[in-house]
Amino acid sequence: MNVVPIPCLTDNYAYWLPERRVIIDPSEAAAVLDRLDGASLDAVWCTHHHWDHVGGVVELAARFPGLKVYGSGRRPIEGLTHHLAEGDELDGVRIMAVPGHTLDALAFYDPDGDVFVGDTMFAMGCGRLFEGDAAMMFASLARLAALPPTTRVWFGHDYAEKNLAFTRSIVRTDRQALPPPATMGLEVLTNLFLRAADVDLAATLGTVPGVATFAALRRRRDHF
């Protein structure tokens, strides 16, 4: 699918899907309207309720009457019109419930090769555990990591520089800090948060593989 990243605020990304006339995660309306440049908008897809992902929804809804606004509904989003849950489909795009960062976190997976992960995953990183716990996020990330390795991954923020520095504080890596998309295959190899089941990584952190290693990584990253 044709995906146009729209940088918003300081380090957020909204995404414009021109063939579907969909915007994902409009944190602000101005940057989105600039990029649309007169094109019409049919729908907004919200990965989760945080203001820096949905802050532009109300203004866009005023600008485009009848705008469909999709999200989980497990947390309030002003202007939401359609609720989505695990297993739903939107024109061939599959909805995955991926709680951990928030309880309403969704990923939008297009089997043709794209996934929009919001703040569940970043390049070399993952979101903070604001509403869920480590076991919940570990399970959500494992589901994303199981997607085909060629899948392009579109993140909600650009934290690549800091996540690269964090990764280098623990292991050697040849990875570079590049803007989205990454591929899931690259993340599985180089994103420490997806490698929490790795015996050597667990030994490096002095813990046991699995959720405990994931939790240790997340704590370290919170204070990095």
Ligand SMILES: [Zn+2]
């Ligand atoms: Zn968030």
